[in-house]
Amino acid sequence: MPYTAPADTRVGHVHLRVSDLERAIDFYSGVLGFALTQRYGAQAAFLSAGGYHHHIGLNTWESLGAGPAPAGHPGLYHSAFLYPDRKALGGVLRSVVEAGIPLDGAADHGVSEAIYLRDPDGNGVELYRDRPEAEWPRDAAGALRMVNAPLDLQALLDEA
Structure with a gap:
């Protein structure tokens, strides 16, 4: 019998590779209103609404200075x-x-x-x-x- 996720299962957060951490923080915090909850230097940051530990993770570990992912390829829609x-x-x-x-x-x-x-x-x-x-x-x-x-x-x- 295939596994069925419980009805109260939720998606907890999204973690994105970004090319410019400050620019991403400005968007997710300054425009969308999520609060910065933690920062790991110039490489990663976590943001949330309502005091949760994080709804959004941002990092430049593999993407610092990179351009956007090509259209028409697998990945986040x-x-x-x-x-x-x-x-x-x-x-x-x-x-x-x-x-x-x-x-x-x-x-x-x-x-x-x-x-x-x-x-x-x-x-x-x-x-x-x-x-x-x-x-x-x-x-x-x-x-x-x-x-x-x-x-x-x-x-x-x-x-x-």
Whole structure:
């Protein structure tokens, strides 16, 4: 019988190779609002929300000064950061816009609202909030029916 992960299993953190540690810290802390919790000199840093030990690890151990990974190759598609509600998602969107960071896209998936962008090293980043499960779209048989509809970014900013 194949192993099934327990229902309360969560993804704990993402650890990224970056080319410039200071630039990466500026993005994940200065724009996305994660707090720097620990630093290992000029080679690595850990950041979190809410006092957790770390949600994001950054290091230059194998990537100092390197360019982005080539498109179309295996690797990280994006890391996703779940915000607690629509107001918080609007707040981080405002910070991204004010920093002049272009968006790759935005979508209402029915189950969630998501904003897509790239960090300074070209890594994909998804910022999203989940709707309550009772609001998730379902078909007549009760199966989940996610969608890919436009997201009203101005309404999200207005709610921030």
